[in-house]
Amino acid sequence: xxxxxxxxxxxxxxxxxxxxxxxxxxxxxxxxxxxxxxxxxxxxxxxxxxxxxxxxxxxxxxxxxxxxxxxxxxxxxx
Numbered sequence: 001x002x003x004x005x006x007x008x009x010x011x012x013x014x015x016x017x018x019x020x021x022x023x024x025x026x027x028x029x030x031x032x033x034x035x036x037x038x039x040x041x042x043x044x045x046x047x048x049x050x051x052x053x054x055x056x057x058x059x060x061x062x063x064x065x066x067x068x069x070x071x072x073x074x075x076x077x078x
Contacts, residue, residue, distance in 0.1 A: 002054035009075045018051055
């Protein structure tokens, strides 16, 4: 079985969670400071390789009316 890495993208911090190998439970990981894109990418790559991650789940925020706003666009650019 493989693991999934959950990513909650924020302008200052990036929240992370890691599933167990059965995909049943997820546990929080320490957040990443959202610094330079190359630094964030390198740290994510390190986590992916060290934990055997095969799936990424990235949250895309919606407004209360269900539309996508500026925050969703930042996630898409990420």
